[in-house]
Amino acid sequence: AQPGAAKPAPAPMRDLDWGKLNFLHTTDTHGWHAGHLQESQFSADWGDYVSFARHMRERADDLGVDLLLVDTGDRVEGNGLYDASSPKGKYYYDIYREQQVDILCTGNHELYVAATADGEHLHTVPNFKANYVASNVDYIDPRSGERMPMAQRYRKFQTKNQKLDVVAFGFLFDFTGNANNTVVQPVKAAIREKWFQEAIREETDLFVVVGHVGVRMQEFKDIFGAIRKQNPLTPILFFGGHVHVRDATAYDPRSFAIASGRYFETIGWMSVNGDLSRTEAEALPTTGPLAFQRRYIDNNLLGLHHHTGRNATTFPTEHGRNVSATIANARRELDLDYAFGCAPKTYWMTRSPYPAHDSIYSWLEEEVLPDVAVNPNRKEVPRLVIANTGAIRFDIFKGAFTRDTTYIISPFLSALTYIPDVPYHMARKVIKLLNNAGKIMESAPMDSRFMGIPEQFAIRESIINEIPSSATHPNDARQKPLGDGPSERPNLTPGYTTRDDIGHDGDDTIHSGINFYVVPNCIQAEVAFPSEGEPATVDLVFFDFITPWVLMALRLSGGHYDDEDVQRYVDGTFTELMAGWIEKNWPRRC
Numbered sequence: 109a110q111p112g113a114a115k116p117a118p119a120p121m122r123d124l125d126w127g128k129l130n131f132l133h134t135t136d137t138h139g140w141h142a143g144h145l146q147e148s149q150f151s152a153d154w155g156d157y158v159s160f161a162r163h164m165r166e167r168a169d170d171l172g173v174d175l176l177l178v179d180t181g182d183r184v185e186g187n188g189l190y191d192a193s194s195p196k197g198k199y200y201y202d203i204y205r206e207q208q209v210d211i212l213c214t215g216n217h218e219l220y221v222a223a224t225a226d227g228e229h230l231h232t233v234p235n236f237k238a239n240y241v242a243s244n245v246d247y248i249d250p251r252s253g254e255r256m257p258m259a260q261r262y263r264k265f266q267t268k269n270q271k272l273d274v275v276a277f278g279f280l281f282d283f284t285g286n287a288n289n290t291v292v293q294p295v296k297a298a299i300r301e302k303w304f305q306e307a308i309r310e311e312t313d314l315f316v317v318v319g320h321v322g323v324r325m326q327e328f329k330d331i332f333g334a335i336r337k338q339n340p341l342t343p344i345l346f347f348g349g350h351v352h353v354r355d356a357t358a359y360d361p362r363s364f365a366i367a368s369g370r371y372f373e374t375i376g377w378m379s380v381n382g383d384l385s386r387t388e389a390e391a392l393p394t395t396g397p398l399a400f401q402r403r404y405i406d407n408n409l410l411g412l413h414h415h416t417g418r419n420a421t422t423f424p425t426e427h428g429r430n431v432s433a434t435i436a437n438a439r440r441e442l443d444l445d446y447a448f449g450c451a452p453k454t455y456w457m458t459r460s461p462y463p464a465h466d467s468i469y470s471w472l473e474e475e476v477l478p479d480v481a482v483n484p485n486r487k488e489v490p491r492l493v494i495a496n497t498g499a500i501r502f503d504i505f506k507g508a509f510t511r512d513t514t515y516i517i518s519p520f521l522s523a524l525t526y527i528p529d530v531p532y533h534m535a536r537k538v539i540k541l542l543n544n545a546g547k548i549m550e551s552a553p554m555d556s557r558f559m560g561i562p563e564q565f566a567i568r569e570s571i572i573n574e575i576p577s578s579a580t581h582p583n584d585a586r587q588k589p590l591g592d593g594p595s596e597r598p599n600l601t602p603g604y605t606t607r608d609d610i611g612h613d614g615d616d617t618i619h620s621g622i623n624f625y626v627v628p629n630c631i632q633a634e635v636a637f638p639s640e641g642e643p644a645t646v647d648l649v650f651f652d653f654i655t656p657w658v659l660m661a662l663r664l665s666g667g668h669y670d671d672e673d674v675q676r677y678v679d680g681t682f683t684e685l686m687a688g689w690i691e692k693n694w695p696r697r698c
């Protein structure tokens with residue numbers, strides 16, 4: 109863990125079930141390779157993960173089984189360790205490569221900005237040349253204009269100990285927001301390609317699909333359908349991401365899919381037992397069942413010690429320590445602990461309802477947006493200022509708001525844009541349409557959920573845990589999450605209490621539950637409105653990311669505007685404007 113990181117508290121644990129084939133899975137780490145310095149349950153860093161993987165690989169060797177590490181993309185954007193350097197990723201690429209990841213793929217965040225895609229092509233792809241798989245992503249060379257696969261389309265290899273043949277794919281969901289130096293082929297088209305049809309006809313013991321795809325998204329179902337049609341009995345293992353939740357499901361009895369959360373809070377564990385080798389299986393009179401297990405490991409040192417049977421002295425390897433030290437140096441050089449101000453209280457994204465005094469969205473709407481959305485030439489003009497909730501990525505904790513926090517909360521280069529003098533009777537309808545457009549904005553790429561937080565692709569209704577559970581045994585499947593307040597098990601720390609299709613026992617650490625309140629796609633501040641009556645026209649100010657939806661909403665309200673009508677409203681990114689607001693409004697020191 110990093111110097112000064114919060115120390116984890118002991119908690120009741122569930123063990124890992126080892127199988128013949130075992131996996132550790134990271135996804136949507138978004139640059140959090142230093143761990144969560146302020147959150148004890150997630151405060152291990154990438155160096156600790158390097159040590160952990162080393163011990164787990166040794167254990168696999170001792171047992172004569174296999175362990176593979178997989179990563180399903182969105183490794184970048186969302187933390188100072190990646191975002192604060194110039195160029196972005198100056199330190200991150202060399203830190204990430206220290207882990208031996210066996211199969212990895214691209215996420216959408218590797219592709220939003222052309223320079224990020226260049227970085228992926230120049231660094232992570234060659235760093236993991238044999239292991240990086242890009243089944244539906246191409247890169248366009250900026251000099252020659254040549255279009256080429258981002259990496260090999262699929263990977264065929266044998267596991268170390270049991271010599272199991274694996275055919276692995278690496279997919280990205282049907283993302284359309286990529287920069288023009290990349291091409292994302294829709295999954296339905298990619299699986300019709302000759303190379304894919306040949307790959308699924310390879311002689312293999314199992315298929316592994318890593319994907320920056322939610323495990324309940326159609327893209328994974330289509331890939332599963334195509335492989336299964338050709339291979340009625342071969343095990344197919346899916347590792348998903350993008351939606352930022354812990355989740356697991358099975359598409360049929362010989363397949364399994366896991367998603368392992370977000371922000372390096374979780375290290376996913378999947379294990380498989382049964383007749384995996386096709387030659388052995390073919391010799392049997394009938395095909396035996398496969399047994400799949402999953403665990404969501406909280407990324408903290410006490411848990412990692414527990415699962416490896418080690419302690420503070422025996423756990424860190426020299427390699428792991430060096431990686432932790434490299435991260436600490438990078439954080440120091442980037443001055444990530446520089447404080448813009450001191451947050452007077454904690455502001456939550458989804459742990460409190462919106463609106464509320466401790467909702468980050470209420471804070472933005474009531475305090476920040478009215479203050480930063482000011483164009484000096486139009487400051488008297490009444491305006492509606494719309495922000496998409498997906499632009500905010502994390503909670504603000506009471507205490508120092510640092511350079512690191514700015515990127516944690518808002519890593520995007522979001523700009524405030526506007527359409528001047530929109531008739532108010534039209535402009536006022538926009539927020540309602542963005543939040544409740546229903547079927548009109550349901551299908552990609554205009555799916556209105558893309559404006560909101562990724563978690564809400566999976567969680568559609570609030571999860572409120574006010575009622576204390578009566579279950580007391582750690583492995584009691586009837587266990588229900590507990591509230592944030594006093595609980596019947598006072599020793600439990602609040603944390604993930606995941607319910608997936610397999611049951612309620614997926615988390616390695618037994619926690620009391622945390623509330624999740626569904627939030628709207630967008631929020632809106634009314635600024636400089638007349639004290640009485642309504643304005644005839646307003647400036648409609650909004651984050652540039654949501655331009656296509658705003659134009660569509662205006663069209664539905666009878667206003668015919670297009671991209672040419674959209675202008676820059678204030679200079680600077682929203683991240684910079686927010687940091688400036690904090691410097692001005694919150695005390696410098698805590």
Ligand SMILES: O=c1ccn([C@@H]2O[C@H](COP(=O)(O)O)[C@@H](O)[C@H]2O)c(=O)[nH]1
Pocket residue numbers: 182216217220350351496497498499500520521522557558559560561562653
């Ligand atoms: O410029 C941007 C880019 C993205 N967003 C929001 O982020 C999510 C996607 O998050 P993932 O981590 O890729 O799942 C997107 O749906 C937007 O809500 C943004 O606001 N601005």
